[in-house]
Amino acid sequence: MLNKVIHSDILQKKRKLDSSKEESTSPTCINGNIKTNYFSEYEQKYMEKAFELANEALQSNEVPVGCIFVYEDNIIAIGRNMVNETRNATRHAEMCCIDQVNDFCKKENLNFIAVFKETFVYVTVEPCIMCAAALYDLKVKSIIYGCKNDRFGGETVFNVADVLKPVTTRKGGYRADDAMNLLKLFYQGVNPSAPSSKLKRKFKETT
Ligand SMILES: [Zn+2]
Numbered sequence: 001m002l003n004k005v006i007h008s009d010i011l012q013k014k015r016k017l018d019s020s021k022e023e024s025t026s027p028t029c030i031n032g033n034i035k036t037n038y039f040s041e042y043e044q045k046y047m048e049k050a051f052e053l054a055n056e057a058l059q060s061n062e063v064p065v066g067c068i069f070v071y072e073d074n075i076i077a078i079g080r081n082m083v084n085e086t087r088n089a090t091r092h093a094e095m096c097c098i099d100q101v102n103d104f105c106k107k108e109n110l111n112f113i114a115v116f117k118e119t120f121v122y123v124t125v126e127p128c129i130m131c132a133a134a135l136y137d138l139k140v141k142s143i144i145y146g147c148k149n150d151r152f153g154g155e156t157v158f159n160v161a162d163v164l165k166p167v168t169t170r171k172g173g174y175r176a177d178d179a180m181n182l183l184k185l186f187y188q189g190v191n192p193s194a195p196s197s198k199l200k201r202k203f204k205e206t207t
Contacts, residue, residue, distance in 0.1 A: 039174050043144055046070055046122040047174045051146075053080040053093070054124040054182050060085065064182040067093035067123040069101055069140075071115055076104045094123060094131040098138070116140050124179040126172055128152035129160055136166035145172040146179030 039047065046068055053066025057080035069077040079096030083089055101119065105112040116138040121127075124146040127135060132154025135143060154160040155170070 039144070043122070043174070046075075046120070047124070047144065047146065049075070049078070050122045050124050051175065051178070053078060054179065057081045057093075058182055058186055062186075064186050065093045065123065065125045067097050067121065069097045070120045070122065071101075071118055076115075076119070077101050090130070092128065092131050094121065094127055094135060097121070098134060113139075120144065124175075125149050125183065126153045126155060129154045129158050132160040133164060136160060136164040136168055139166070140168050142169045143171075144174065145170075146174050147176040147183070148172065 050066040050068050053068070054064040055066070057066060058064035060080075062081040062084050065081045067077075067079045068075050077097035077100035079093040079100065081093050082091040082096060085091075101115060102112055104110070105115055117140070119140045121135060121140050121143045122145075123143065126132075126145050126147065126149040127143060128149055129152055132143075148156045150156060160166075161170075
């Protein structure tokens with residue numbers, strides 16, 4: 001299903017670039033600073049898609065984080081946390097997307113370094129230390145996110161930018177309360193549609 005969505009977006013490559021794209025590339029976010037309370041229509045559109053994926057993660061009993069990567073006005077990767085499903089602690093939404101971009105580049109015969117440099121990352125929660133380091137290292141153009149990540153945040157807990165001095169611009173705060181509430185729902189184990197898994201019971205016992 002993921003490939004289908006990505007493929008359909010790639011097919012839209014020829015559509016004309018509208019003015020909203022120009023908005024996203026204008027200097028509304030300043031390198032090193034997080035600007036809140038301003039999100040262009042273009043950014044809002046993609047953040048809403050990221051929220052859809054976060055909700056999907058919650059329904060699948062995964063930490064509700066959703067993410068999409070956009071390159072030349074096309075969605076080239078969509079991801080959500082898959083840590084429980086894959087039993088792999090590195091399968092964060094952003095990491096899933098990075099793998100998809102690599103596949104996309106191979107398929108389209110594109111240079112992945114050049115593609116990442118022009119890629120916008122939309123994610124519902126501030127990237128963790130691991131993901132922030134990876135995204136900075138890949139030199140993605142911009143990261144737009146929802147709520148802060150008080151447990152593992154690559155800015156909030158440990159500022160990876162101090163070490164890697166990224167070219168990536170960042171800004172957060174889009175529907176931050178909603179993004180945080182999704183996390184709370186998960187950690188409180190109150191997802192009404194999730195099966196009563198071991199994980200859910202574990203959280204109930206510890207909270
Ligand atoms: Zn992460």
